[in-house]
Amino acid sequence: MHHRHGERAAQILEAQRRCQAAGESLTPLRQRVLELLLDAHGPAKAYDLLPLLDHDKGQAKPPTIYRALDFLVRLGLAHRIESLNAFVACDVGACARSTIFLICEKCGAVEEFDAGHALVDLSEAARRDGFAIRRTMIEAQGLCSACQ
Secondary structure: OOOOHHHHHHHHHHHHHHHHHOOOOOOHHHHHHHHHHHHOOOOEOHHHHHHHOOOOOOOOOHHHHHHHHHHHHHOOOEEEEHHHOEEEEOOOOHHHOEEEEEEEOOOOOEEEEEOOHHHHHHHHHHHHOOOOOOOEEEEEEEOOOOOO
């Protein structure tokens, strides 16, 4: 998930627009955490990001990074991959619906796909049961083409 500089800058601008539209603020700390996720070469654990944070008041504490990550996930700017207890930046705008993560058990690579069409049956069954799904995340583990 390595992002080129121009692509990263565009994603930061889009993130700022999305925050503003939601009445939220992409603070310098939140933006820095998003940048770290965008620069990561795969899923990143909060404790791996912690020492990378440039914090004016010295070393940032775990609650600081978790608050920023929770904000990014809530705004759809990042995902938490439960099975890895790690985070990845979202391709801005792709998180509004359903997501499938393909996770390589050998190299740790993660690919994100829009799962909209794959989950039609689930959505219809939930609707018949009176349940409105807002977002779905599926994590599938296996071996990527490079590791097979």
